[in-house]
Amino acid sequence: MFFLKELPTQQMVAGYAKTFSVKDPNTVQNALTMMRDASLLLRLLESYFTEHGTSQLRFLVMIVIDREPERDSLLASEIAERIDVSRPVMTRTLKSMLEDGLITMEADSSDARAKCVAISKDGKKFLKQILPGYFQTISSFMKDLKQ
Amino acid sequence: MFFLKELPTQQMVAGYAKTFSVKDPNTVQNALTMMRDASLLLRLLESYFTEHGTSQLRFLVMIVIDREPERDSLLASEIAERIDVSRPVMTRTLKSMLEDGLITMEADSSDARAKCVAISKDGKKFLKQILPGYFQTISSFMKDLKQ
DNA sequence: TGAAAGTAATTATCATGATAACCATGTAAA
DNA sequence: TTTACATGGTTATCATGATAATTACTTTCA
Incomplete structure (x- = not known):
């Protein structure tokens, strides 16, 4: 499990969004944030489990x-x-x-x-x-x- | 990447929360939901990439x-x-x-x-x-x- | 300036996810 | 009731993540 440590900035997503006619750049940004946060939490949990031998x-x-x-x-x-x-x-x-x-x-x-x-x-x-x-x-x- | 398909119900989380003195069962529920959603989206994206040979x-x-x-x-x-x-x-x-x-x-x-x-x-x-x-x-x- | 420590990349190896192909058993339908 | 298909579980194999150890080069500093 991994994902971008630094998310693309809003400007960057907005740039891609314009180039590729994305209608909802905010939604995309939210999705990226969600995947990043979930990745981090899952890593934390995985290392918690590893510490406890599971x-x-x-x-x-x-x-x-x-x-x-x-x-x-x-x-x-x-x-x-x-x-x-x-x-x-x-x-x-x-x-x-x-x-x-x-x-x-x-x-x-x-x-x-x-x-x-x-x-x-x-x-x-x-x-x-x-x-x-x-x-x-x-x-x-x-x-x-x-x- | 995988996670529970069916999330624990609110009652279930509340049950665990009570047993283990968790102060913020709603936050926990939100975190579980986030990890589940992110897992599903990451799977979708992974299969999109696979379809395109990447x-x-x-x-x-x-x-x-x-x-x-x-x-x-x-x-x-x-x-x-x-x-x-x-x-x-x-x-x-x-x-x-x-x-x-x-x-x-x-x-x-x-x-x-x-x-x-x-x-x-x-x-x-x-x-x-x-x-x-x-x-x-x-x-x-x-x-x-x-x- | 020479030794020690740090860093970029790689190699070797392991852990853990997937799919494909396979038994054995169970179910349904001709 | 026999044949075909479906299902539970396993095996074999591959893909892709990790860590530890190694090589080669850079940097630091006594």
Whole structure:
């Protein structure tokens, strides 16, 4: 993830906008700002996760299972779909999370192909440990943004 | 680049916020929304670039050189710094862009280590071709967002 | 002015995203 | 019920991001 550190100035966007008949230079400027800010925040979060020996993807896997209201497990394909990541990446990630004891996997009783993924006790404990810092990182980033 | 397709609902964030004493759940919700939207737009743009045989990184390389007001070339390290990407990635990318004739590179006259990177004629032509669709992609995405 | 530190670029290597192709199982339709 | 298609998951492979270490040149300063 990366994006321009210094955004193009308004004049610059206005210049391009004129050359290429863009009707809404302000909207374009807003979009560029949004992508830059999101890139910065995602980097911050990624490095927060790295410091704690995990990653954004692993975190999201645990979150989507944890937030599921009526079930305590999801199929690997459901997780991939919700996070919007490819299935091979999900396979690889779940394998390493299983090895690290963060999740449990068992065969689905009604579909022999499927695998039910749940958060382990250790996984829940770990999630609880990292969530406060996650929210803290977001809050302080957003505060800085406004200034 | 990926992020949750379905954002946590306000209730859900409020729930986590209460559990973890987050003071500003709305700010957190806004940050999550921003990261999701930026991810989607960046994906759209990446696939636009792929369709045209290029990538966001190659595009940004050309943009930062093109927008430079008083010079028509930049050092590889300056480009990397502005785009906020690592130097080895820059080395690799510039190599392939040079092979494809999009840029020119020559030794710096005052520093034997450095390389001056400029956009080639073909590169400029190409940039002009893809910019309208780039702005169009951003505009229509932002329009959809508001609805 | 010569040693030490700093910097531009590269190489080697790893991490993590994607797609394509593949099994195995499940579902639907002739 | 057999054939065709769809789906869950995996494997193989590639693309593209990162960091660490290296080379070559520049700068600083004792």
